[in-house]
Structure formats: C-alpha cells, structure tokens
Amino acid sequence: MKTAPPAASPKLSRTRRPGRLFDWKLLVGIAVVAALLVLSLTTGVYDVFGAEGGGEMFAITRIPRTIALVLAGAAMAMSGLIMQLLTQNRFVEPTTTGTTEWAGLGLLTVMILIPGASIGTRMFGAVVAAFIGTMVFFLFLRRVTLRSSLIVPIVGIMLGAVVSAVSTFIALQTDMLQNLGVWFAGSFTSVLRGQYEMLWIVALVAVAVFVIADRFTVAGLGQEISTNVGLNYNRVILLGTSLIAIATGVVTVVVGNLPFLGLIVPNIVSMLRGDDLRSNLPWVCLLGIGIVTVCDLIGRTIIMPFEVPVSLILGVVGAAVFILLLLRQRRRG
Structure with missing residues (x-):
C-alpha cells in the first residue's frame, strides 16, 4: 500500500523538544480540571445537598455525569491526536473524517x-461501522493525490455528510428519525447510573495508546521511514484505527456527537509542547476533559432550568478554532 505524498499533509515536526511527561505545570492543570469537576458535581437544578433524597440523586446523576465527562472528553481528544498523527494532517479528527457518522449508521442498523x-x-455495531468508515477514509488518502492539506478535512466532511444522509433516509423510512436526532445531540443529560459504565472501555483504550505511543510516533513519520526502522507500518495503522473506532463508537452510543473536540485539543497542545505523543498524551486528555466540562457547565447554566446540548457549545467553539487553523495554515503556505 502506498502512503499519501508529503505534499498532501502539513508538516508535523517541530523544532521544540518534547517536554517531560510529568512536571509542575501538569500538576497545576490537574488541579484546575479537578476544580471544574467539583463544580460539575455541585451544579444543577436539583439541590442534592439540601433536598430530601439529595444523596441518592447525587449518586444516580451527578457522579455518573462527571465520570462520563472525564472519559468522553479524554477519549475524543485522544482519538483526534492519534488520527492526526497517523494521517500527518492537523485538520482531521473523528467528526471531520466521517467516523462519527459511520458510528451513528452502525448504531441505527443494530437498532433496526x-x-x-x-x-x-x-x-459493537457502532464500533464496527466506525472502524469501516475510518479505514475507508485512510484508504482514500492513500489512493488519491491531494495537493493541499486543507482539502483533506473537506473531503472527510463530505464523506461524513453522505453517510449522514444515508442514515437520515433510513431513519425516515423506519420511523426512527427522532431517535437519530437524540443520538447525535451530544448531551450528558441522559447519563445515569447503570447507563454509562461501558464508557470505562475508553480508559483501557487510553492505557493501550500510552503503551504503544512510540510506535504511533514513528508511524506518523510515514511508511518509508517506519519500514526502514523495522516497524510494521500497516499493522500499526490497523491498530490505531481499531482504537479510534472503539473510542468513537463507545462515546457515540453513550453520549452522542462531540464535534471538533479532537481537532481543538491536539492542535493547542502541539503548538505549546511539540509533537511527542507519549509526553503530550496526559495533556491532551486533561485539556479534553477541561474543555468538555466547561462546555457542559455552560450548557447547564445558560438557560437554567433547561439545558443546551454540549455539542452545540462545542460546535460553535470548534468551528471558530477550525477556521482559525485553516487560515493559519494558509498563511504558512
């Protein structure tokens, strides 16, 4: 299999040396995110500390929701980091490559x-479909020569739009259009005890990514270099695609669509710290958790006692950052 030509991908290498895995800045970041999570536990219409049955409500809703914020935020940010590294493109992540739409199609198919x-x-259905969709995108990049890296996410969005249109048509024909809208809402409102526990799977994915981070870093240099140093490039790509599919499929089923999270976080971390996957992974997970928690808090309080889906807040912020990144890349040529 041939790799995409270098002209189709922006350079990922930085002159900045990778930072240490753990330092005082990371501890400060952990403290800030921990404060946001405590705020998440105490924010809501129901008075869990003064009302009757508040303790039970706290255990049923607030704790699961906060855990889901941690797992989903870390999973989607991490998926974006891996996908950008393997494709050598700054502008790809599960929602700009159609992976999320494929996961939704798989979920819809199973429900029918x-x-x-x-x-x-x-x-399982969502993960299998997400894997197929991600492989389709990767194979497309290998078969088609794209002169500009800016075209890659546009192609991914177009592929995702086609899959989304197919899902909408099927849902319309089977009277499941409303369910499809709920699945893609991207909200933590329905996260309750007994319904979120499968999200712990993404914690295992994070551990796996950390263990094989160096192989992903080498694979990000391209097939020729990876092969020269003795790495099985295709196997690493397959493994990375599987991990992305698992994380995206699980989050899609439990939470829904979290747009642009995997785009924003890796780019911010990379601009500040370089491109070493192993040392950046804790920062990517931490920043992903922090951003999704802030967006969820805004969604909970902006029109209280009602809630705005977190995907709406993320979509607005992510779209703005996406445009800024495109303009920045265009200026750099």
Missing part, C-alpha cells in the same frame, strides 16, 4: 435489525 439490543450490542 435488533430492536431490543443491549447497550453492548449497540456499541
């Missing part, structure tokens, strides 16, 4: 074929 499917079965 098996109406009473368990959450595990639904996740």
Whole structure:
C-alpha cells in the first residue's frame, strides 16, 4: 500500500523538544480540571445537598455525569491526536473524517435489525461501522493525490455528510428519525447510573495508546521511514484505527456527537509542547476533559432550568478554532 505524498499533509515536526511527561505545570492543570469537576458535581437544578433524597440523586446523576465527562472528553481528544498523527494532517479528527457518522449508521442498523439490543450490542455495531468508515477514509488518502492539506478535512466532511444522509433516509423510512436526532445531540443529560459504565472501555483504550505511543510516533513519520526502522507500518495503522473506532463508537452510543473536540485539543497542545505523543498524551486528555466540562457547565447554566446540548457549545467553539487553523495554515503556505 502506498502512503499519501508529503505534499498532501502539513508538516508535523517541530523544532521544540518534547517536554517531560510529568512536571509542575501538569500538576497545576490537574488541579484546575479537578476544580471544574467539583463544580460539575455541585451544579444543577436539583439541590442534592439540601433536598430530601439529595444523596441518592447525587449518586444516580451527578457522579455518573462527571465520570462520563472525564472519559468522553479524554477519549475524543485522544482519538483526534492519534488520527492526526497517523494521517500527518492537523485538520482531521473523528467528526471531520466521517467516523462519527459511520458510528451513528452502525448504531441505527443494530437498532433496526435488533430492536431490543443491549447497550453492548449497540456499541459493537457502532464500533464496527466506525472502524469501516475510518479505514475507508485512510484508504482514500492513500489512493488519491491531494495537493493541499486543507482539502483533506473537506473531503472527510463530505464523506461524513453522505453517510449522514444515508442514515437520515433510513431513519425516515423506519420511523426512527427522532431517535437519530437524540443520538447525535451530544448531551450528558441522559447519563445515569447503570447507563454509562461501558464508557470505562475508553480508559483501557487510553492505557493501550500510552503503551504503544512510540510506535504511533514513528508511524506518523510515514511508511518509508517506519519500514526502514523495522516497524510494521500497516499493522500499526490497523491498530490505531481499531482504537479510534472503539473510542468513537463507545462515546457515540453513550453520549452522542462531540464535534471538533479532537481537532481543538491536539492542535493547542502541539503548538505549546511539540509533537511527542507519549509526553503530550496526559495533556491532551486533561485539556479534553477541561474543555468538555466547561462546555457542559455552560450548557447547564445558560438557560437554567433547561439545558443546551454540549455539542452545540462545542460546535460553535470548534468551528471558530477550525477556521482559525485553516487560515493559519494558509498563511504558512
């Protein structure tokens, strides 16, 4: 299999040396994110500290929701980091390559074929479809010569739009259009005890990524260099695609669509710290958690007692950052 030509991808290498894995700045970041999570636990319409049954409500809703914020935010930010590294392109992540739309199509297919499917079965369908969609995108990059890296995310968005249109048509024909809208809302409102536990799978994905981070870093240099140093490039690509699919599929089923999170976070971390995956991974996960928590807090309080889906806040912020990154890349040529 041929790799995409260097002209189709922006340079990922930086002159900045990678920072240490743990330092005092990371500890400060952990403290800030921990404060946001405490704020998440105490924010809501229901008075969990003074009302009758507040303790039970706290355990049923607030704790699961906060844990879901941590796992989903870290998973999607990490998925974007891996995808950008393997494609050598700053502008790709699960929502700009169609991976999320494919996961939704897989979820819809399972719900049609098996109406009473368990959450595990639904996740399996979403993960398989997300894997297929990500591989389709990777194969497209290898087969088609793109002169500009700016075209890559546009192509991914177009592919995602086609898949989304297919999902909408199927949902319309099967009277599941409303369910499809709920799945893609990207909200933590429905996260309750007993319905979010499968999200812990992404914690295992994060551990796996950290263990094989060096292989992903080498693979990010391209197939020729990876092969010369003895790395099985295609196997690493397959493994990375599998991990991205698992994380995206699980988050899509439990939470929904979290647009642009995997785009914003890796770019910010990379601009500040360089491109070493292993040393950047804690920062990427931490910043992903922080951003999704802030957006969720805004969504909970902006029109209280009602809630705005976190995907709406993320979409506005992410779209603005995406445009700024495109303009920055265009200026750099």
